[in-house]
Amino acid sequence: MKMVLLWIFSVISSVTLLSTCSLALSEDGLTLLEIMSAWNDSRNILTNWQATDESPCKWTGISCHPQDQRVTSINLPYMELGGIISPSIGKLSGLQRLALHQNSLHGIIPYEISNCTELRAIYLMANYLQGGIPADIGNLSHLTILDLSSNLLKGAIPSSIGRLTRLRHLNLSTNSFSGEIPDFGSLSTFGNNSFIGNSDLCGRQVHKPCRTSLGFPAVLPHAAIPPKRSSHYIKGLLIGVMSTMAITLLVLLIFLWICLVSKKERAAKKYTEVKKQVDKEASAKLITFHGDLPYPSCEIIEKLESLDEEDVVGSGGFGTVYRMVMNDCGTFAVKRIDRSREGSDQVFERELEILGSINHINLVNLRGYCRLPMSKLLIYDYLAMGSLDDFLHGILLLCGVQYCGL
Secondary structure, eight states: OHHHHHHHHHHHHHHHHHHHHHHSOOHHHHHHHHHHHTEEETTOTTTTOOTTOSOSTTSTTEEEOTTTOOEEEEEOTTSOEEEOOOGGGGGOTTOOEEEOOSSEEEEEOOGGGGGOTTOOEEEOOSSEEESOOOGGGGGOTTOOEEEOOSSOOEEOOOGGGGGOTTOOEEEOOSSEEEEEOOOSGGGGGOOGGGTTTOTEEEBGGGTBOOGGGSOOOOOOOGGGSOTTSOHHHHHHHHHHHHHHHHHHHHHHHHHHHHHHHHHHHHHHHTHHHHHHHHHHHHTOEEEESTTOOOSOHHHHHHHHHTOOGGGEEEEETTEEEEEEEOTTSOEEEEEEEETTSTTHHHHHHHHHHHHTTOOOTTSOOEEEEEEOSSEEEEEEEOOTTOOHHHHHHHHHHHHHHHHHHO
16 A cells, blocks of 8 residues: 555656646746846836746747747837846847847947857847947858947947858948948948948048058168168168158149149039039938937938828927838827927927937937928927827816716
8 A cells, every 4th residue: 555655646746847847937038037137128018028938939029949949039129128238148049130229228239149149130229339349249150130320339340240241231320430440351342321420430431541541651660670781771761761752742732733623623614503402401401319310311301301291190389290100110200390480499499408318218209300491390209109188188088977977
């Protein structure tokens, strides 16, 4: 009898142990919880990320491989996530897509991200990331898309990016990168649009020569001069160097003079056409705050100028509010202030000074403004739930109905 009871107890213990093991969260799931712990989820988007789940594959923004259930994609744009990108991201060895753009993430890009060797696409634009690009990012040999635009990144562009032979889209614009852009490998295939908005960058890609690539001969140190050479040799060498520099300078001055003369001649022939172009360029001016609009200026101005009555979503005391949809379906609210209204300049400047310096979770972010010939426009985040006026009138109407029911 004792043997039978002992056997039954062993079977029950084994079944319980197997059930516990089968319900344990996977390693990728535990890693995601570590990553989430470094975020500020102000909108409670990630409430279904639970440690009691068996798999993270049904969590918000997560996709997995259908066979081994490894996490392959983190897709959480426009979620208002704060905090940092945890170094634990490097544990997701099967990750292929990382999309955290249009959030409020800060801190550095962890160098552990170079351990995710299966990555195909990285979207981190329009955050507040600082520091530099990890030097080993060239280890991501499958990477085809790298978008780090509109952040606060600085330092030199790593030469290892040139080893990314499959890279087809690169956007490092609107940051604070500096130094010479390496001109080899995949980096040599991208032009100015990939680096615009980094005033301290130089190189062929941005059509800006670096100080070290002007072609002037370098002055040799004294140690490089053979000690047994005579003084006549040294004088001859110095005269040769100075003569070369003088000739080079003379040629450069002649070239500049020719360019100046030809420019004046062209300007005299096409004065009317140039004047029209200048007036056209000066008719619109776009200013953005903190690099929050990752779109070309021409696209934004084109969208602003195409707004009409069909896009109207409301109106206020100093203008009309429109809904502006970009080519990638990003949506913004645009407030048009009529230039003909008396006192509109003062209101326009006051709103810019106040709203442009405030970043609060309960206030709509001011992304930028644009000046057009007949109006001024403020660009805000678009809130899809309607206006505050509609919300308050809905509550008052509901309260009135309940009061009449009493």
